[in-house]
Amino acid sequence: MRFDPEEFRRRGKEDFEGAWHAGTSVLSKPPSARKYPRYTYTRAEPHPVFDTIQRLRQAYLSMGFNEAMNPVIVEEQEVYRQFGPEAMAVLDRVFYLGGLPRPNVGIARKQIEEIEEIARISISSEKEEALRTTLHAYKKGDFDGDDLAHEMAAVLAIDDAVVVHILDAVFPEFRELAPESSRSTLRSHMTSGWFMSLEECWNRRAHPIRLFSIDRCFRREQEEGATRLMSYHSASCIVADENVTIDEGMAVAEGLLSAFGFTDFEFRPDEKRSKYYMPGTQTEVYARHPVHDWVEVATFGIYSPSALGEYGVGIPVMNLGLGVERLAMIIHNADDVRKLSYAQFYPQPLTDRDLIRSITVREEPATETGRVLAEAIAAVATEHAAEPSPCSFPAWSGEIAGTAVDVTVIEPEENSKLLGPACGNEIFIHEGAILGVPDTEKFANIRANGTPTGIRFIDTVALLAAARIEEAARCGEGTTVQVKMAKLPSDVNIRIADHAMRFVTDSRKKIDLRGPIFMTVESRVRGE
Template identity: 65%
Template sequence: MRFDIEEFKQRAKEDYEAAWHAGPSVLTPPSVDRTYPRLQYRCATPHPVFATIQKLRETYLAMGFDEAENPIIVDEQEVYRQFGPEAMAVLDRVFYLGGLPRPNVGIGKDQIEKISGIIGRQVSEEDEEALRKTLHAYKKSEIDGDDLTHELAAVLKTDDALVVEILDQVFPEFRELKPESGRQTLRSHMTSGWFQTLGSIWEKVPHPIMLFSIDRCFRREQAEDAQRLMSYHSASCVVAGEDVTMEDGKAVARALLSSFGYTDFEFRPDDKRSKYYIPDTQTEVYASHPKHGWVEVATFGIYSPSSLAGYGIGVPVMNLGLGVERLAMISSGSNDVREMCFPQFAPRQYSDSDLARAVSLEKEPSAAGRQIVSAICDVALPNATAIGPCSFKAWEGEISGKNISIYVEEPEEGAKLLGPACMNEIFVQNGSILGVPDTEKFATVRKEGVPAGLSFLQAAAAGAVESIEIAAMCGEGTTVQFKMARLPGDINLKIAPYAMRYITDNNRKVDVRGPIFLTIRSEINP
């Protein structure tokens, strides 16, 4: 079935409005309704690196560049063809690919006896010969490593788990294998792929050739730090044709980076001078950004004819490249590429607004029940200081087919209808969740903190109504009492686990203590 996002949005909107019109919530207005997550609209957050990649792709395509994918595995000889004598210095920073060799496994009498003990029966001569052939086929790469366990299980007529035990205990050759490196490397820069791509197509397609590729590169840094990673994304393009000059590089840089808010540009000679560029053409692009000032954002140059000749390319080629992570760091204001790329491994930061959204109700009434919550609050607040014993009818109507009356009352003589903490409201200040009254002592909390949109009375009433609705379904009335609050659950509050973890990790606190002393009773009318 095809997923229609517009239909989904419309149905969600109708669902939301229907539930809201069923009874406006006393807890929070619809724009910040946190009580009913099903009705929320959530704006998903893109990763800054991939958001930057997407914007670069759109810009390249709008500029007329075709998208390409270059080889990610590059043979060592390609680096020599491109860099010449400088290749050894370049190869010092690349990752060589390796693998485990196939062991030459011998099968003797001792091995057969151990195998027999593991599988619980004597290995026959036929099975022994089939076992030898299977291991030999594996050595010759006729059987893939992924299939070895299954093949041996079929030969020995046993299950895979026992074969794993056999490989571990009978054939130590497998456990003692050490990887061996070959001559293939992981691409350390996009140029190594452009030479191969252009060498294959330059005589077969119309000129000028305009290609771009945004993909991973790998560089064996001595260590990762705030500015560099061993795996990064390169956004690279080439323009190949008879009339290609340095002006093409400047024009591409201006057009590409202007979409990121850069305005003025400076082009400065790059002292690094890679051997695959014509001398004095390697250029650093500095751009003026309204927020960040002058920053280096890209490098371009004209490929050396000698490097191009190694691939039979007979036209000039301009190459421009930039590091996606660097551009994303500038755009997002990040100071550490590790935290930007892998936020899941960095300490998570939440604002007071984020934590306020993490406060919700533990027990929630139905949509219709929210009207009852509102009615309870409307009756309880004006009579908060009434002296008990006293009782006030807050609502009368039908719940689950039963005619129900609901009262707010104080059964004890001399006590007030509402305890002092009923009027406390939830605020988040400096990472702490606090329940405070509207007094001078807590004026700073109420002024500087972020309201969670809940009071102790509202939360307790919501929990009571949920219990009343359940009792009504059983044809019964019920009495719900709240006494001294020490924990969020005592007043029907719930704090999301991630928020609690953040609060404890950062030595913040949750303080919702206070005397509630609220009694809400329901009875079934005749």
């Protein structure tokens, strides 16, 4: 089968890929299909959380909401404005932002001598004063900390890397710095940003105001669990208008969930009763989860007039907040939000088809002539596999890289056969194991129920022989390629990707590509 790029583009991915894996010999696969299968033919998958975010964005936009971006950093005083006396309890759950203070670094004669020793320079009184001025300017914040090494290097006329060493060795004040907290916090819920945004726009936009924002929030949980993360995404919206009621929240919730195909959800009064919602309006939205049964995915309510009054907002406002990760858990039938969000830390099991894609040939010819040679070697060897030895069978004659060569499959030893019995073994994936098995009754179950790769030992050894013969021909030489007893995948010219090897061994499955090959291929330069 010859690779036709236009044919590949015309046909669907699965049909094309299925053709390669429907028992086709590895020799018939184009080099690109064997060498780069993961990048050439496999469509990449989006992250489930960000895929859910994109679908939510489209749902909000289709419902007439404009997209907004709310502040991530919220000053402590904003939380007091929104929550009043309850603010202290809320602030217990937020992350405060801190930073390193800038040290007041003094330079005595001892420090100057240490700098001279490290930098191997002599510091004049003018340079010493310039260095003091630079450090004082850093303390005042005249330039950023990541520019300090450059500024000092310019003053001392030395390399930046030497200055880094000086800062570490001469000024322990930098190493001993401890972060100090500010009064700025990371928002723990999108409401903090909505109040600030409403303050600026409620009387500058036509009503109703319909805005949504999907972004990260941060909550200082005691610990993360199957349904809770310290950093999560909130898909939040507001509707501001004179005639807003609680029905608006129900309508928005139903619209969003319906966009994901949900019909099984319910509304429950929220007993937490946040101070920024009017009494009796705070409502939780639940959707059914296959593992956790009913899971809370959203909350909505009407903002309290007193909280809105802190920001000078004079119209009713409905707010709805939806947990993206929890919704994604339901969509993807996940039982742990940590595994859903940070899948790289929880490796997923590989399917048999994934394992097939991880198996490639280690060495293969670089030219089309070399591929024809490999096919000829495999064909002749298969035809005469059971011939008694000593024996020799011509496989191919032609020119490679300007060198005329004759290629023969041989077995010089007596009382044997041309090929060992394992040459005809084919690689199957069976329940996570990678096995090279013959077509015999003993392995009938594996061949019937396993997934064939279309890779036979005789084909991969033929590719190895052709690659070595091709390489020797470029040097104007002949060569002999011999494979005896295979104990490792590399012995039969097979490479299994590291991630697949790790998965198979972690799963306590087998990789068994052993067997007696005893195949010898010889090339001679014509005329020698």
